[in-house]
Amino acid sequence: xxxxxQHPSTLSVQEGDSAVIKCTYSDxxxxxxxxxxxxxxxxxxxxxxxxxxxxxxxxxxxxxxxxKTAKHFSLHITETQPEDxxxxxxxxxxxxxxxxxxxxxxxxxxxx
Amino acid sequence: GAVVSQHPSRVICKSGTSVKIECRSLDFQATTxxxxxxxxxxxxMLMATSNEGSKATYxxxxxxxxxxxxxxxxxxxxxTVTSAHPEDSSFYICSARLRPQANTEAFFGQGTRLxxx
Numbered sequence: 001x002x003x004x005x006q007h008p009s010t011l012s013v014q015e016g017d018s019a020v021i022k023c024t025y026s027d028x029x030x031x032x033x034x035x036x037x038x039x040x041x042x043x044x045x046x047x048x049x050x051x052x053x054x055x056x057x058x059x060x061x062x063x064x065x066x067x068k069t070a071k072h073f074s075l076h077i078t079e080t081q082p083e084d085x086x087x088x089x090x091x092x093x094x095x096x097x098x099x100x101x102x103x104x105x106x107x108x109x110x111x112x
Numbered sequence: 113g114a115v116v117s118q119h120p121s122r123v124i125c126k127s128g129t130s131v132k133i134e135c136r137s138l139d140f141q142a143t144t145x146x147x148x149x150x151x152x153x154x155x156x157m158l159m160a161t162s163n164e165g166s167k168a169t170y171x172x173x174x175x176x177x178x179x180x181x182x183x184x185x186x187x188x189x190x191x192t193v194t195s196a197h198p199e200d201s202s203f204y205i206c207s208a209r210l211r212p213q214a215n216t217e218a219f220f221g222q223g224t225r226l227x228x229x
Contacts, residue, residue, distance in 0.1 A: 001172075034217055034218070042222070042223075043205065043220040043221060043222045043223055044156070044205075044220050045220075046217040046218075049217055089155060089156065099146055099158055099161055100146070100156075100158070100207075100218055101158065102148075102155045102156045102157075102158075103155060104154070104155045105153075105154070105155045107153075
């Protein structure tokens, strides 16, 4: 089955700095890679996703890059704000309706 | 976005009893739903895939007789934790995907905090 690894487990940055979270996956058949943000006690919310036919996607301060050859993808958050503080999960999925395999999560702390 | 509602949000039960958790897709039909378990400060661990009208598919290591899943309609999946023990205490969360035609995001329920005493 798919194995998704995520690093770092915790990340502390100063407000305004950039944050980068990296994930690797093992199954080359995976073709959909979402990133979820989970605040304490709340449900995960999608923040950005990328499909395997695209190398990079950007949405305002958030961007995701995908390297299919190396089987890794990264989340980039620029100009971080305190409200970005949360746990971020990457995931990998294959095909329609297929299950998601999540990374172990990164706790991001943005210090004001 | 689509809405997935999970009930109850919190439940406390005694060891040996069973607890049912409901997951509903409120504004779309979900032929497939997923059940996850999340321990404190840990990731979402996939337990099983719930398929409408057929048996659930369980991940390796998950006891299907302990975690009963029923997906009787296109908008409702239930997870029953049978003969609960304190080690079953956890955060259980369901999700559903919107469309079969393309890879789409999964929408999550608000989760259920189960405490077995």
